Amino acid sequence: MDGKDSQLPRSGFPGDLTEFRKLYDTVFPILLRVACRIVNSEEAAEDLCQEAFFRLHEKNMVFPNPEEAKYWLIRVVKNAALNYAKRKDRERKAYQKAFREDARVEETGENILIKEEMQKEIQKALEKLPENLRIVLILKEYGELNYKEIGRALGISEGNVKVRVFRARDRLTGFLGAEDRFRKDGSNVS
16 A cells, blocks of 8 residues: 555445545545546536545445445446536527527528438449448448447447448548539539
8 A cells, every 4th residue: 555545444334434534535536537527617526526436425335445445446436427517418409409490590492402402422432332321321321320239230340330431421421522513623523
């Protein structure tokens, strides 16, 4: 044990508030730093750390040594912080999506025509892709499956799915970019 760890209480502490306070005073700053880095909010990090200590005290947990209590608290705070960060990210994305949907432009005849033309061009470009690339891109973009689900559906590894999606997007961008170049040159206007 190093100098900081020797400050930890010597044994379990159900009912022993002195030992609990020692653990709190020693470990709380570590937990706070970890949580702050994950959630980017000191207030939220403090709440998560307090909740971890509350759970420890509420459950009257006993550990064989102080190090075990410290590492249990670190795991609890790390997991709670990661869950908090994911939840906040989902909330942020949902808010952004709702905001974008509310700010939609009114559909004019011109916008509808442009959208239909774009969809036709994308469909033509998709048809030019080899089947193994086209399928993963369709499952990812239109089926809204994640890489793992696509891999399971096609019987390939998640890494292979990522590579195929990247290659499909790259080729699709190339196909669509080539069509734009033809238009700008005026050589292929339909």
